[in-house]
Amino acid sequence: QQQVKQSPQSLIVQKGGIPIINCAYENTAFDYFPWYQQFPGKGPALLIAIRPDVSEKKEGRFTISFNKSAKQFSLHIMDSQPGDSATYFCAARWGNEKLTFGTGTRLTIIP
């Protein structure tokens, strides 16, 4: 029940395309859903986050869509660039408890 399932495992998109990464969860107590971006040899960096009372959140080229009834959320990257090539992790948390992470998506943007 504490799991967050993430797909796809890897994704290749042409520059300018819109990669979409999906996550699903079971625990309805989760109340905070962040996405992290990780480059090789670096720590995860917070990209964008959403709470379940909001269905969509945009920050720059990054958008989270949230479907509370389906217990799913997704990350969309508009006008993707080669510099967006990284591993993306979704996560979920309730209260001040630990973050539970998805398994990660390795995104490659080809020129």
Added chain:
Amino acid sequence: NAGVMQNPRHLVRRRGQEARLRCSPMKGHSHVYWYRQLPEEGLKFMVYLQKENIIDESGMPKERFSAEFPKEGPSILRIQQVVRGDSAAYFCASSPTGVSGNTIYFGEGSWLTVV
């Protein structure tokens, strides 16, 4: 405006030695989390600490691993008698007290290699 500081960034230990990883949380943060990342894998929770207290250690191996977050000084993750399987990146993260849903910020990680 320092972030979460981890040291050492890279550590090489021979099998059977001890590894000590240190983490200084962001200023004003009193919650610390340790995660482990094996090559090509996701982040696995290890332990959650507040000052002088272990809140959740459900992800810690039962033997050889310990963590502390003293009243003064950094949080320490200690691995005794290291084995090759301990080779991984260890990430520390911190968040402030109080409000539910506070952002968790990660450090740059400590890469442990056991030879």
